[in-house]
Amino acid sequence: MKGHKIKKYIRKDRVIPGFDLTMGISLLMLSFIILLPLVSVLVFSFKLTPTEFFRLVTKENILNAFRTSILCSVIASFINCFFGMILAWVLVRYDFFGKRLLDGLIELPFALPTAVAGITLSKLYSDTGMLGKPLTILGLKVSYTKLGLTIALIFIGIPFVVRAIQPVLENLDSQYEEAAYILGASKAKTFFKVILPELRPALLTGFGLAFARGIGEYGSVIYISGNSAKEQTQVVSYIIMQKLNYVDYASATAIALVMLIISFFILLFINILQICQSRRTNHV
Amino acid sequence: MQENKRKESKATQIVLITISVLFITLMLVIPLISVINNSLSEGVSFYFKSLQTEYVLSALKITLLATVIAAVVNSFFGIMAAWLITKFSFKGKQLLATLIDIPFSISPVIAGLAFIMTFGRLGWGSNYIDKINEFFGTNIQIVFAIPGVILATVFVTFPFVSREIIPVLNAQGKEEEEAAALMGASGFMIFRKITFPHIKWAFLYGIILCTSRALGEFGAVNALSKTRGETFTLPLEIDALYLSGSNDSITSAFAVSSILVFIAIAVIIVRNIVEFKAKKKLEHIES
């Protein structure tokens, strides 16, 4: 009931016990388990001179890997946005037989180990696989191509988009829609002019999360992609792993640093989106 | 709620539902079935035999060890961090919350790399490990050994428990805890009597998520574990079996995978039950 300002500061006086203890333990564990290892990566990569760093990360196969990872993730995320939107809509708005099952299945890529997903998709789309065989007859090769890579990324990305949109769609005030409807807007118009703008932050958040997961993905893509430098089906994570196996730590950390920077910006982007979103909803 | 579902025309509905079901079937259900299908392609007895090889049993042991430790460590951390973030206000709270979520947004391979750069031959941490080993006369290895596998597993599952608890505690507010503190209750007493009953389902679900992710972690562990039969976890064993290329070993890989698939399905079912319970409770309180 009071202004934001007061609410924000009211907590300064701590009646509830445990601040020092929980702060100490949280910071200690965070530092040792998360921050220190990541700082080691930073420290090591800063030992490289800028020219060396650039030489390492601009090698052709590495640039290709970045291109492949980013391109396939973007495409997969767009496809996921489209189907995720439909899925979220269907799950929120309609009642039908098997809805709960469908809703549960969405979660599968979260719960399934990536390696299991990887070998399954790879086998499924291989020349002799359940889906690969008919597709080969149609002249479409999926396994060991960028197409296969993209399919794997669609698989792991779909829950991010659906779960980002679902709650927003659920809480969307039907009054807007009804108002538009009464004013004579067609259903399609109502969707594109009224509902979609409301969902945009959630959609972007879902896109960002799926994209972030996609460019760093390892287990589910390495089997289906073929990892060929010539075919440009190597992803960044694969390259890092390869460099690790060759004990080429300089390259591995340099590439990892670029990835960390990309992740940081995606995280920043999502955080800003979420702040905007909560601001908007609070002011209505 | 009901009014929210203003009916689109029946045709639109059918088209959209059909698209959804087809998409899910193609992308999720068929892969799921094909795991089971592949795993049984050489018969039931072969299926059970492939689950009992020395490599698989060793991998199972390592996986369970890493998973249990990850679940315990992250539960402890999750509760501490959630209490800190929801019960107090301090500068940098948002930053702290973001830092906790880091493992969600970086590639697991980088997590593996990070531990190699810390405790590997080139890492600054290896000196300390050497010194400790010298002092105690032990031979502890981190990288390419079981501790590294455990550390990597803890890393990738780090935020799972805290992330489930924090929203629940935020929604609950902190007046009850304040009231108890005003009466002179100790922190532990407040937690046990007031906070914990509130978060127990979210906590349980967080542990389940953490467990399922820990069981299946591949990228980070892959970077830190190189010896089959000694430091391999189940996903690594699956990888090894699959890549060895023979039909038998590929079928074995799917057999081992099927175990993880069953666990994944169980997790989803539990998730639904927990969510259902939480919703029911909410309705109960609101009514």
Add this chain to the structure above:
Amino acid sequence: MYVELKNIEKSYGNYKASDHINIGIGKGKLVALLGPSGSGKTTILRMIAGLETPNAGDIIIDGKRVNDIAPAERGIGFVFQNYALFRYMTVYENLAFGLKIKKLPKKQIKERVIELIELTGLKGLEKRYPNQLSGGQRQRVAFARALAPNPSLLLLDEPFAAIDAKVRAELRSWLREMIHKVGITSIFVTHDQDEAVEVADEIIITNKGQIEQIAAPIEIYKNPKTPFVAEFIGQSSKIDDYHKLRGFEKGDYKGAIIRPEFVESFKSDNVKFKDVINYSEDGVIEDIYFRGNCLEVKLNVGGIILTTKRSLERRPIQIGERMHVIVYRLYAYDNERAYLLENKDLKGKELVTF
């Protein structure tokens, strides 16, 4: 004085929540902290409880400075705005919680809880959980829980805010009765003046982090000390050129505040007012609102809009009708204080009022 606040200062960043607060509260008194949102009343309550620490000044309870004493050791019962009942405990367990912490023997806890349940009329609800209670019942539990460890001071933060209007009136008198029965010194925060006037023995009016006036409700009503209090209490309207009204002269004041009960209007043939009709002036009815138990009438008197109430028992009036208007008194104010001005024409006259 039982509770004393001396020169209390408290700010949140640039925001001054308490600016030089001095309060004294007598033992056994039921006191209301009344003020608009953001006036600093809740901060005062929370500082007394120890939920917040003042930047400067002393908080004294029963002659002892308690600034550095932990909240739990201050002997305070606190009723939260939303009651903060422990939702995973039954009514019985809620009431017993504070006693268990004090490590009282089981038998004694049981006796005390039963005593409280009887006192607050919660019998039969012991095994219920908070979400199975009505708003009014929850308030009773919160009250009983705060009283359980026998505190010497009871603090209540907006105790009626979470209850719907119908039950509220009933609970007000219940709470007042209860507190007087127990005899405990109590302070409650409210932004509702009716609530403060009805329940409290004494009202402390806060505004912008400062204390405007401390007095009994009737005193606050009759003799507001500051322009803020004059305007905040009752249904007041501000009038700048009050000296144009008959019977008032311009003084060194900035303006005046008039309440509806200070204004009388009547038709020219009303014999009851024939003694004062010569001191009245003309007004035209601009608007009439039906207020349930009376009419609210807006009168235009030489460009000044005055509001008055009219009993439904009196003769009907209509918009545009000419009336005689008398203003009995008003509160003139300067920057610092409010002053009661009586209509000088009416001095010594016997007044008829309804």
